Amino acid sequence: MAAPWVVSDELWARIEPLLPVRPPSRRGPKPRPDRDVLQGILFVLFTGIGWEDLPQELGFGSGMTCWRRLRDWQDAGVFDQLHQELLGELNAAGEIxxxxxxxxxxxxxxxxxxxxxxxxxxxxxxxxxxxxxxxxxxxxxxxxxxxxxxxxxxxxxxxxxxxxxxxxxxxxxxxxxxxxxxxxxxxxxxxxxxxxxxxxxxxxxxxxxxxxxxxxxxxxxxxxxxxxxxxxxxxxxxxRTDIHHGFLALACGLITWRRLHAHHERTAMC
Missing domain, CATH: 3.30.420.10 (Ribonuclease H-like superfamily/Ribonuclease H)
Structure with a gap:
């Protein structure tokens, strides 16, 4: 079983279109891929570990990189929109x-x-x-x-x-x-x-x-x-309340995603 902070292809397919496009940078190292950074954010959310203690060997990027990306994504309303779209899918399935x-x-x-x-x-x-x-x-x-x-x-x-x-x-x-x-x-x-x-x-x-x-x-x-x-x-x-709100919205999206995933599994078994 995959670790809970590993982003599946199905979940990533829903999140990736919601992420704001970052302008290309001509200076410095290549930015860490969004999917890796999201998994770092989830690692912090699930474990409660401090940003500065984020394990570098897992490939998430630095804690500051993950913190900044969470801040930017929360400002863009990414996780609220994810939660809303997943609620719409559950509603379409008659599960609300x-x-x-x-x-x-x-x-x-x-x-x-x-x-x-x-x-x-x-x-x-x-x-x-x-x-x-x-x-x-x-x-x-x-x-x-x-x-x-x-x-x-x-x-x-x-x-x-x-x-x-x-x-x-x-x-x-x-x-x-x-x-x-x-x-x-x-x-x-x-x-x-x-x-x-x-x-x-x-x-x-x-x-x-x-x-x-x-x-x-x-x-x-x-x-x-x-x-x-x-x-x-x-x-x-x-x-900062915006960072905590970002975690809250992401957690609500994940709980809703689990409900939707469970519905799909029940449907597939019928």
Whole structure:
């Protein structure tokens, strides 16, 4: 089995057309091929290793080369576009459950920088939050980043609005689920009304009552766990939010790619 940071031909065929064209350089050594650099970025994402410790013998190029390429590709929206296109393919295959979407958030430790704050669950240490919305089957639709002290409910509407237009089916592209499922941390009538104004039915547990949404809400917890299996996302080392957002978008694309690949394998077996 290939290492997880090895980019398959099938995945590379989807990513390569999205990469910005770099102008030819007449000075200095020949630039490292994009595919090699992408594998270096994935090595950091999967292992959590520091850029300066990236093994040169694996042929990824230097850590600074990989960091710069990640910065440039994130600026160009490469990984967001990859995620959106893969969502479209899943949607075309009928593998996105729009009947409901689940939201949740998770604290991570952070070394500093923007979008950080004192974590209420980690003795006030500097932290950030990942806010995730996924479909009824756990497919990640969008992830946002805030400081660790931000209240979950305040990020509900920005998170819902961050879902991209997903094509793949006849008719208009879709970005809104029928229902939003959430725990008591999102219990506020103001935000229920804002969801209704968007044509979305809120299914949010109320404080002081039994949480009846847990049986259908476990999928978002599972997807958050998948997201944090990427060790570079389990703890935030990047002070720059654009670099961390690049890792987040790439991770969401990879999780979606796995779902699509699994669908193709099931289809081939039929």
């Amino acid at each position: 459950d729009w009947s409901r979407a689940c939201v949740d958030a998770s604290h991570i430790r952070a070394k500093g920088g923007a979008a950080t704050g004192p974590s209420p669950v980690d003795r006030g240490k500097t932290g950030s939050k990942h806010h995730l919305i996924c479909d009824g089957g756990g497919v990640p639709l969008a992830v946002t980043l805030t400081g660790g002290n931000r209240n979950d409910v305040t990020q509900l509407i920005p998170l819902v609005d961050a879902v991209p237009l997903v094509r793949g089916r006849r008719g208009h592209p879709r970005r809104k689920p029928d229902v939003i499922v959430a725990d008591r941390g999102y219990d506020h009538d103001k935000y229920r009304n804002l969801l209704r104004q968007r044509g979305i039915r809120p299914l949010i547990s109320r404080r002081g009552t039994r949480d009846n949404n847990q049986p259908v809400r476990w999928v978002v917890e599972q997807t958050l766990a998948l997201l944090h299996q990427f060790r570079r996302l389990a703890e935030r080392w990047e002070r």
